[in-house]
C-alpha cells in the first residue's frame with residue numbers, strides 16, 4: 313500500500329480521501345528540515361503547501377518518493393529540476409484557490425483606498441479620528457494588472473465590475489484574450505505611468521524578480537497604490553519603503569514577502585503600509601478545494617498512474633491510464649531494446665505510432681520509450697526524468713502519428729540513426745495487453761521481451777540452431793523461448809531467445825565464435 317505524508321496544514325478531508333482510496337497517510341506538520349529528511353525515505357507521496365521546502369537534500373533522502381502534490385499554486389518551494397532528475401512527479405492545483413486570492417487582492421485594494429486597518433486601530437484605541445482619514449474611490453480609476461493569468465483575470469473581472477479601467481501587462485497575453493477579458497494590453501512603462509492602483513499576479517521568475525524595482529517604482533504615477541498577493545521578490549521592498557516615506561507611493565499592501573515568514577521586513581511600521589501573513593489562499597472554500605484536489609491527484613497517480621496538473625510530466629487522465637499502461641510497457645521494452653543494441657552514442661530517436669496506438673496520447677508512450685532507451689546511460693531513469701536526461705544529452709526526439717493501419721491493428725515503432733544507417737524495431741499488443749516485438753531491423757521476428765535474452769545475428773545455414781542450443785546446454789543455461797526471423801532464405805537471420813539465467817561473458821564469447829554468427833549480445837528486460 314503506498315504511503316503519503318501530509319507535511320503542511322491541510323483540510324482534514326485530504327487525509328480522509330487518501331484513506332478511502334487505499335493510500336496510507338501520516339499527517340505530520342511543523343517538522344524542521346532535518347526531521348523531514350529523517351522521515352521522508354518511507355513515503356511514496358508528499359502533500360505540501362508553501363511551508364515545506366522540498367530541497368535537494370530532502371529529495372536525496374526521499375528514496376521512495378514518486379510524487380509531490382502542492383495543495384495550491386506556487387511551487388517555488390520545490391526544486392522541480394532536481395525532482396525531475398530524480399524521477400519525482402510534481403503536481404499542483406492550479407485553480408482551487410484563484411478566486412480566493414483574487415478576492416484578497418481586491419480586499420487589500422479597498423483597505424488601501426480607505427486606510428481601513430489604521431482607521432480601525434485608532435477607532436478601537438478610542439480616538440474617533442473622523443477627520444484624519446480621507447480615502448479615494450476606486451470607481452473610474454485605472455488598475456494596472458501585472459500578470460493576467462488565472463488570478464489576474466479574475467481580479468480584472470472584479471475590477472471591471474467595480475467600474476475601474478484595467479490595463480494589463482503580460483507578455484503572454486494575446487490581443488484576443490485581452491479583448492475577451494475587457495482589458496487594455498499595455499507595455500510595462502505605460503502601465504506604470506497610468507495606473508492608480510497596481511496589482512501583481514505573476515510567478516517569481518528571473519524575468520519577474522524585482523519587476524517593481526527602484527527604477528520602475530520611480531516610473532509610477534504619483535499617488536499610486538500597490539498590491540502584491542503573488543510572490544515576495546517581485547518588489548524591491550527597501551525601494552518601496554522609500555517611495556512610501558517620500559509620499560510618491562500613497563499606499564502599499566503586501567501579502568507576500570521576499571523572506572517568509574517575514575519577521576522584520578524594512579516595510580514594517582511604514583505609514584500607509586498594510587500587510588497580511590500570506591493569507592491569499594486562506595479561505596475555507598479554497599482550502600477545501602485544494603486539499604480535495606491534491607489528495608485525489610496523488611491517489612490517482614499512486615493507485616492508477618493517472619497524472620493531472622503535473623508540472624514535469626504530460627497529463628494522463630485516470631481513464632487514459634489503464635488504456636495506455638500496456639502501450640507504455642511495450643514502448644519501454646522497445647526503447648530498452650534499441651538502447652541495448654545501439655553501439656553508437658545516438659543523437660536522435662523517432663517514435664512512430666499507427667493503428668489503434670495513433671488514437672492515443674503519444675506523450676506517455678514517448679516518455680516510456682525514452683525511459684527504456686535512457687537506461688543505457690543510467691539505472692535511475694523513469695518516465696519523469698527520461699525526457700530531461702534525453703534533453704541534457706542533446707537527444708533529438710521526434711514523434712510521428714500515422715493514420716494508416718498496417719499488418720497489425722496497433723503498432724509502435726522506434727527508430728534511431730546510427731553510423732550504419734537507420735535502425736528500427738517495432739512492436740504490437742496481442743489481445744490489447746501483451747507486448748510483442750514484431751520487427752527488428754527490417755526482419756519480421758515475434759518475441760516477448762522479458763527477462764534475460766540472447767540476441768544473435770547469423771547467416772541462415774543448416775545446423776546453426778543446434779550449435780547454439782548445444783553451446784548453451786553445455787554451459788548449463790536453459791532456453792525458455794526461441795524466436796527466429798530472417799531477411800531471406802540463406803540470408804541474414806535473427807535469433808532472439810529467452811534464457812533462465814544471465815549469460816556469462818565466456819559463454820557469449822563461445823557463441824560469438826560459432827560458425828555463422830555475425831554478432832551476439834546478451835539482453836536484459
Ligand SMILES: NC(=O)c1ccc[n+]([C@@H]2O[C@H](COP(=O)([O-])OP(=O)(O)OC[C@H]3O[C@@H](n4cnc5c(N)ncnc54)[C@H](O)[C@@H]3O)[C@@H](O)[C@H]2O)c1
Nearest residue numbers: 386413459460461462463482484513514515541542592593
Ligand atoms: N498569496 C497567495 O496566497 C497566493 C495564492 C495563490 C497564488 N499565488 C501566486 O499568484 C501568482 C499568480 O498565480 P496564477 O494562478 O494567476 O498564475 P498563472 O500562471 O495563471 O498566471 C501568471 C501570469 O503571469 C504571466 N507572466 C509570466 N511572466 C511574466 C512577466 N515577466 N511579466 C508579466 N507577466 C508575466 C503569465 O503569462 C501568466 O499569465 C503566482 O505567483 C502564485 O504563486 C499567491
Ligand SMILES: O=C(O)[C@H](O)COP(=O)(O)O
Nearest residue numbers: 361362363384385386593
Ligand atoms: O501559491 C499558492 O497557492 C499560495 O501562495 C498559497 O500558499 P499557501 O498554501 O501556503 O497558503
